[in-house]
Amino acid sequence: MSPTTLSSVASFSVIALAAYCFFRYFQWGNRCTRSLPLPPGPRPIPLLGNVHQLPMDFPYLQFRKWGQMFGDVFCLKVFRRPTLVINSIHVAKELLAHRGAKYSDRFSSHLITVMGFEVATAFLGYGDTWRRHRKLMQVGLGDQDALARLRPVQQREIVGLLSRLSQDPDAFDSHLKHFTAALIMGSAYGETEDENILRYAETILHTLVTVITTPTAVVLDFLPFSKYVPSWVLSGLFNAGLLKTRPLLVHVMDSAFEDARTRTAAALGKDKASFVAIATEAQTLKSDTNSDNDIKVAAFTMFIGQSNSRSFSAITLNSFLVQMVTHQDVYAKAQRSIDEVVGKERLPDLSDRNSLPYVDAILKEVYRLINLGIPRRLMDDDEYRGYHIPKGTSVIANIWQMGRDSNYYKDPDTFNPDRFIDPKPGSLVELDPREYIFSFGRRICPGQRFGDDSMWWTIASIIATFNVKKALDADGKKITPSMTVLPGLTSHIQQFPCSIQPRSQRALELIAESAIHLE
Numbered sequence: 001m002s003p004t005t006l007s008s009v010a011s012f013s014v015i016a017l018a019a020y021c022f023f024r025y026f027q028w029g030n031r032c033t034r035s036l037p038l039p040p041g042p043r044p045i046p047l048l049g050n051v052h053q054l055p056m057d058f059p060y061l062q063f064r065k066w067g068q069m070f071g072d073v074f075c076l077k078v079f080r081r082p083t084l085v086i087n088s089i090h091v092a093k094e095l096l097a098h099r100g101a102k103y104s105d106r107f108s109s110h111l112i113t114v115m116g117f118e119v120a121t122a123f124l125g126y127g128d129t130w131r132r133h134r135k136l137m138q139v140g141l142g143d144q145d146a147l148a149r150l151r152p153v154q155q156r157e158i159v160g161l162l163s164r165l166s167q168d169p170d171a172f173d174s175h176l177k178h179f180t181a182a183l184i185m186g187s188a189y190g191e192t193e194d195e196n197i198l199r200y201a202e203t204i205l206h207t208l209v210t211v212i213t214t215p216t217a218v219v220l221d222f223l224p225f226s227k228y229v230p231s232w233v234l235s236g237l238f239n240a241g242l243l244k245t246r247p248l249l250v251h252v253m254d255s256a257f258e259d260a261r262t263r264t265a266a267a268l269g270k271d272k273a274s275f276v277a278i279a280t281e282a283q284t285l286k287s288d289t290n291s292d293n294d295i296k297v298a299a300f301t302m303f304i305g306q307s308n309s310r311s312f313s314a315i316t317l318n319s320f321l322v323q324m325v326t327h328q329d330v331y332a333k334a335q336r337s338i339d340e341v342v343g344k345e346r347l348p349d350l351s352d353r354n355s356l357p358y359v360d361a362i363l364k365e366v367y368r369l370i371n372l373g374i375p376r377r378l379m380d381d382d383e384y385r386g387y388h389i390p391k392g393t394s395v396i397a398n399i400w401q402m403g404r405d406s407n408y409y410k411d412p413d414t415f416n417p418d419r420f421i422d423p424k425p426g427s428l429v430e431l432d433p434r435e436y437i438f439s440f441g442r443r444i445c446p447g448q449r450f451g452d453d454s455m456w457w458t459i460a461s462i463i464a465t466f467n468v469k470k471a472l473d474a475d476g477k478k479i480t481p482s483m484t485v486l487p488g489l490t491s492h493i494q495q496f497p498c499s500i501q502p503r504s505q506r507a508l509e510l511i512a513e514s515a516i517h518l519e
């Protein structure tokens, strides 16, 4: 190489290096001026973040304490992942609803995928498949026409629950479990006698909940190499049921769908009331782009999510019973209002809802005090109130705290349905929990109207026909059930003692007559 060439190479290298340094400096400077702090929160420690301060069983109590220290939105770290906790309805609306394009994703989880749940709507990332599922759910579960067509299913299952309660009131826990499963099975797929499907669904859900609520699962999901952990190690860490879940899930999803399709086709001209039937009709009539697979998976998500004792509907009904056993004055007042409006010669139905505001108020108060939610994943960097929220942050709407917000509720820890009754014209009633109990924005619960109607109709029917009281122990003393909330992010309630007895001979006759009428 000649000296001239050597010097040109050297000059070029110096210029390139200078340009690189300038570029990096500029980049760095830019970041310095633009970068904002994370929202305030408890100080994390290396590796663990704030995990050591976070009770696995009841995290929301700690969220409340941190909320009092850091405000209605704060950030903690679960291992290395920033986690944004939203404690107020106002912030939840601003972020989850108004900035829905960023706040509507979910995390993928290797364990969820191993068990086959990654296809379910509730676990899908924000994207086209999820959008198609949600469109289907709106057509087959959300709109007025669909809701009207699903009413016979609700009526049939509610009367079925009342019949079972009248025959064997002590087994109320298993009747409620059967009811929530049968209601959603009927609504998703239509009438079916296949008890196996319900049993399999319970097994699948049991494995899912047992696996994902263990500390091992939480740790595993945060490890970047979790997807390389061989299946035999996973089955050793959890149990053999883990690996059997996927084939069982596929079997339930396929066979329930095929069965529903066959029955829909055979129903020829009769009103075919089920999500699968309504969605299939929409697909044919409007040359919908939704595939059979979308209908199959959306139906399965509805079914599997609500057919278990941890479902949001089961939590609502169990909370209702505990509150009624411990608030007999409320129960008696509700019975009087039903007697006045409906009388004793028929069962209440949804057409009575507007005339029975006190029953509505009881449901609202039950909603206010329960706790539900599914975390979201922030899809892009965001800025809020002068703070930086990085892409990939886990976002938790702390619905438990929203229902106990003293800015909205007087004596928030007291169960008092009257807070929702307008005492005199012009006075303020307190905020309707349906504003937040079904969550916010694009991922708001698609079953909210169906779920809310079903809950109201069920509790009104129980109040009309049964007395619900404290059970007696072996010494004849009354047992006061407590709302013992089991570990997890939702308030799954531990089994509790309760005495359920028919209100009268006439109530029993009414239930029997309704059951015969519906056969």
Ligand code: HEM
Residues within 6 Å of the ligand: 121, 122, 123, 134, 141, 184, 301, 302, 303, 305, 306, 312, 313, 316, 372, 373, 374, 375, 376, 437, 438, 439, 440, 442, 443, 444, 445, 446, 447, 448, 450, 451, 452, 455
């Ligand atoms: C009282 C009854 C119910 C309550 C309180 C409730 C509440 C909720 C909440 C809080 C979420 C989380 C939304 C989020 O990501 O932030 C949710 C999601 C969901 N709910 Fe419900 N729900 C109820 C009944 C139902 C019913 C009856 C169905 C279906 C038949 C249903 C289907 C779903 C589905 C599919 C999702 C996931 C939505 C998605 O990820 O896009 N829910 N629900």
